[in-house]
Amino acid sequence: MLRLTGVSKTYRTGAFGRGTTHAVRNVSFELRPGEVTSLIGESGSGKSTIGRMVLRLTRPTAGTITFGDTDVGRLSGAGLKEYYRHVQGVFQDPFSTFNPIFRADRVFAMIRQSYFPSARDEEWRERVAEVVASVNLNPDLVLGKYPHQLSGGQLQRLLVARALLLDLRLLVADEIISMLDASTRIDVLNLLADLKERGLAVLFVTHDLSLGNYLSDQTVILRRGAVVERGDTEKVFGDPRHPYTRTLLASVPRLGTRWDDLPVPEADSHECDAPPEEVEDGHFVACFGTDSVHHGRKSESV
Numbered sequence: 001m002l003r004l005t006g007v008s009k010t011y012r013t014g015a016f017g018r019g020t021t022h023a024v025r026n027v028s029f030e031l032r033p034g035e036v037t038s039l040i041g042e043s044g045s046g047k048s049t050i051g052r053m054v055l056r057l058t059r060p061t062a063g064t065i066t067f068g069d070t071d072v073g074r075l076s077g078a079g080l081k082e083y084y085r086h087v088q089g090v091f092q093d094p095f096s097t098f099n100p101i102f103r104a105d106r107v108f109a110m111i112r113q114s115y116f117p118s119a120r121d122e123e124w125r126e127r128v129a130e131v132v133a134s135v136n137l138n139p140d141l142v143l144g145k146y147p148h149q150l151s152g153g154q155l156q157r158l159l160v161a162r163a164l165l166l167d168l169r170l171l172v173a174d175e176i177i178s179m180l181d182a183s184t185r186i187d188v189l190n191l192l193a194d195l196k197e198r199g200l201a202v203l204f205v206t207h208d209l210s211l212g213n214y215l216s217d218q219t220v221i222l223r224r225g226a227v228v229e230r231g232d233t234e235k236v237f238g239d240p241r242h243p244y245t246r247t248l249l250a251s252v253p254r255l256g257t258r259w260d261d262l263p264v265p266e267a268d269s270h271e272c273d274a275p276p277e278e279v280e281d282g283h284f285v286a287c288f289g290t291d292s293v294h295h296g297r298k299s300e301s302v
Ligand SMILES: Nc1ncnc2c1ncn2[C@@H]1O[C@H](COP(=O)(O)OP(=O)(O)OP(=O)(O)O)[C@@H](O)[C@H]1O
Pocket: 011, 012, 013, 021, 022, 023, 041, 042, 043, 044, 045, 046, 047, 048, 049, 050, 207
């Protein structure tokens, strides 16, 4: 559905733009219908930059992002508007998306103005009530409220509902639950699982490994802008090959385990920019020269 091929993004930084930051380096993976793909990495690893490129809020410096046959980087005007009919994003802080002086359902009116200007009032009200109910909110309780009268989880779900008014195929969910409390988190996670059941593709951007495991079919582990390991979630989590992935997994706190009982992370001194290679069906690992990585690998196929 949506494919990144050799995508890089470099920012000019520093005084007079003389420095450069390689935010994303040679990243390739594919998002498929009916699948959640978790994009996992520590702060500054380039997750949001990838999300922003997929949403065409910024363009790649190199490589291509294609949606079907469409080159996303070249979109503008009517083509871009059409793209947004199918691809939408929801971000970390729902409060910043809503204008506090307007009722929360103004976000629906904006979609109507842009995409459905000839919809009749009654028909539109029914349609909004329907999508709001489909994200497990009671339309009578949330519509007509101001953002401060709703919880973060309710606002996030309203934003997903807004996207569902369109002919949504792919949702980019960038850290959408990090600001929510535990009980609301699970509702939003279940909603994403529900979207996947409906055949949508979801790019779930998170720094939280355990959330990725809970939800996703495919996992992409990012480090300093490059993919170090990716593939079927059960393979990446069940048999992590890259030292960085192992370190991340080893650092997930577990009930009943004290910090000083956690395993010592494996040494990770190599730098390698080569793209990941397939080490078993559906499991790709970047060249880090460990025995386990080199054992039985096949050639890269994406
Ligand atoms: N507009 C920009 N101009 C310059 N540098 C940027 C810009 N946006 C991001 N960067 C840099 O690119 C790198 C990747 O940033 P990005 O926000 O994609 O990481 P992230 O993994 O999403 O981090 P976080 O989880 O903290 O949001 C960082 O070094 C960041 O400082």
